Amino acid sequence: MSRGLNSLISTLYATAQDNDAWATVSDELRHFTDGDKTVFAVRKWADREILNAYQYGFELPAFEVYEEYYFKVDLYTSGLASQAVNQFHAQHQFIHDRDFLNSEIYADFAAPNDIRYLTGCVTDIPGTGLFGQLSTIRGHGGEEFNDDILAQLNLLTPHFRQTLLLGQKIQQLETDLRSRERIVDSMPEAVFILSADCQVLYRNAAADALLSRSGLIKLANRHLTLAGPDPTNRLHKLAKGACDAAAGKALAGGNAFQIEDDNHFLEITAFPFHFRRDGEAGHLGRSATLLIVNDSEKKPALNEETLKALYNLTASEAAVTGLLARGLSPLEIADERTVSLDTVRTQIRSIHQKTGCNNQIQLLSKILGGVSRFS
Template identity: 30%
Template sequence: MPDRHIARILPLQGFELPEVADLIYAAALGEGASWRDLGDRLMSLMDAQRATLWLANEFGKTGNLLMRRDSYDDEYASRYVVLDPYRQAAGKIGLEEAQRLRGDVRLGHEIVADSSYVRSEFYTDFGRKSSRRYLIGGLIGTSEVIPLGLHRDAASRPFADDDKRTLALLIPHLKRALQMRAQLTPTASALGAGALDVLPLGVIVVSQEMKLLYCNAEAAALLEEPRFGLFATRHGRGPGTGTNESGLRARHPEDDAQLRRLVGAASRGAAGGGMRIRARPGALPSEPVTLWTLICPALRHLSSPGQPNMGTGVIRGAATVLVRRLLAPSAPSSALLTDLFRLTRSEAEVAAILAGGVSAEDVARARNVSLDTVRSQIRAILKKTGASSLRDFERIVALGSTMQAASASRPPFGNQVASHPEER
């Protein structure tokens, strides 16, 4: 292994990894960087000529987000996608096996024998000229299994085990960033800094020692409600308003220990993780849980909501905790849907009903209009929201219950976390 490659890998673990992680979150949330910026950085880091991550963009159109579309993409989509040996191998993997392999990183020859690949029609007619001689890839596990791939041309050396270790460090951050993207957008990007207080999704920023640095309105409401499994140990303050002495705790001892572990890991630069929070100590496994939490590195623009255009940088020594109620689904406000997607009043009213799973026929009967009218409105709603189907529209609106305006009874943006008796 060349010495120059050793010099490139070691700085990644000490210094370059946090910078790449910052860029991953920035690209995923559209804050200060693009997916192409990330693609350029990944290709430079991995000495690769091509990078692929096929996802829907902000307009709902699926494509490779890491590179500008070129003639090779068109050629691949029109003919060579069905001849791709790697894709054929992936197609033989069942859903259960694909789920198990999430986060796994493989070299090309570990997927398809190198001798078979170089003799394939795909490589001789297409891969050779499009810099697809060597491959390294991994599966990112979110609500679906998403492949990430990097390619080198024939003039380059093959990817090796040290490259696998490098990519394995980054894939967990990609997974967490995509989860945050699903939870926080399009709401946060559509409404700006004030979006955090209209989210029924709780946003909490804590230090490595579990001290509260910031809570949005939904999080403050959750922490003061005794029936939920999280609470604040003392009276706390928002960022920039004085010393913060509040602490975040889980009522169930096992949940509290796991929460502390995940926050500690995320605050030290790891990707964090997700967990369910039980409602009370002694709850049986068969009893329903009330909260789902996603713990990830603290992002600067979430912890500084009063300062717009901060960009997305990861704050060292802190973590973000996203909290969602599992047993309290809420219908979206038609006014908020109008603000988010520029729907007409009539379209927003129909969209609010559809988000609850009601059929087009039921909407037509309830509104005393023709089914054709409702179907026309549905087409307009799907186009404006970028959804491919009603099911996709429900996912956009309902995932994380992020689309409902906060109730007027909740404290104003950035206000103090309501005091709560300290529990041991």
């Protein structure tokens, strides 16, 4: 494979993340084929309408007119789209020269823009109803594209298709990320996006309000801290675990705990997340932690007898539920009650079943919101 073709393939893949790289592809393709003009377009299969295009060698007003009207009578594009996909075809292989020279598109667009000989390929973009077209053009001073150049160009076709597929996937991921970030902006809960070392990458308006009124959570040198070294260490462990999970380095572990003072308690929940600032490189963004903090008035202490009566819990299960509500992990509960971790896990499963909850967050929400009404 020639150096020019290797360079062209490399530049093709760059377009998956940078649409501006199509200008470089156009220039390299023109040199590689000894062409005068090149075109890349994404079109609809149904009517060949152009949705996006990059060109080299055209006067811009002429190309805009072509996009708006002349593609509708473009024998070349219609003929090319009827050929086998993922393969370069020369114009003479599917259009009689006389038909082309006598066509409306030739008289009104091709001849004035010195378009005489063309070759190109189309490739489908699965699931979109679209196809990509890559063409190179020679003027009246050139000649037909021969089989040798077509064979060289056909080495490009699998890479051309893969590029378009990658571009579509990245575009969808970016759309998903923008949607998620808009949701975060509008959430009524305090939301922080943290790095693995608890640097605040982003916070919403509710988070600013929480920082201004609560003594349990604060910013120090752009890093989030909690009241006391133990809660802060726990927050750091939570943030690192979520970041590692976002990066695919670990499974998401325990992701919630509480801290409290005399009047309030904070419910802190962490999730793996990807975050990218405007203009920051990388389509997926950096691995981060999405931290949601609920600030609530302190509820009365959980009454174990009330828990037993409400949910038919055993005395041990009621005690474990109370410790979960204080924010202790299963391992910490096992240490406090001097029982095995397996015993605590069995009790938690039974508690979930009896209370109709699937996880600790649901359990805390239910018992903190419900038991206080009966205490």
